[in-house]
Amino acid sequence: MRFLLIEDNADLAKAVIECLALDGHAIDHAADLVSAQACMDVASYDLILLDIMLPDGDGRDFLAQHREAANRTPVIVLTARSQVSDRVGMLDLGADDYLTKPFDFSELEARIRAVLRRQGGVANNTRTVGEVVLDSTNGTLRIGGDTLALRNRELRLLEVFFASPEQIFSKSHLMDRLFSFEEEVSENAIEVYIARLRRKLEGANVKIETVRGLGYRLLVDA
Incomplete structure (x- = not known):
């Protein structure tokens, strides 16, 4: 499957890409919102991994626009924000799931599988x-x-x-x-x-x- 990773931390992005590539996934990386939109203009994705604090804006604005445009591509938010109110706010904006940084890559893989299962309407893998x-x-x-x-x-x-x-x-x-x-x-x-x-x-x-x-x-x- 093909994923879009929107993350400005180069080291974290590299680690996520290497981890998911081992599972056979194709990952495009955007370090800011402008690059993310450019990717989405020319490719379709099975999943988006979205950071919140980005150099050119707030990932929550991207998420809101994504849902307002009726784009159903699932989104997992990667965030350093740990307050319950922050997580609730992201889910209410249309996030399918979230992970609080730092996170374990095995948990990331499991949450991706769970989100894709729900998207496909199946109960297991x-x-x-x-x-x-x-x-x-x-x-x-x-x-x-x-x-x-x-x-x-x-x-x-x-x-x-x-x-x-x-x-x-x-x-x-x-x-x-x-x-x-x-x-x-x-x-x-x-x-x-x-x-x-x-x-x-x-x-x-x-x-x-x-x-x-x-x-x-x-x-x-x-």
């Missing part, structure tokens, strides 16, 4: 299509009695397909979901990941179909 179960927490596929390990980018790509079975995704859309602005990769990378996933799905009643000229979709064999 597993999704089932046909006879195949995708476990995002453990990074595995279960097909019948077999459990297959997934590499991080394989997992993130399957999450896109499992969230919307039968929907056609173009290569450019999948690129946008998997890679940040900083990563220089071609659309051939998607073909490589699709080929790997097809091998892992062999024998299951679920397949990734190529729709010529349009992209790919996940189908259950009748």
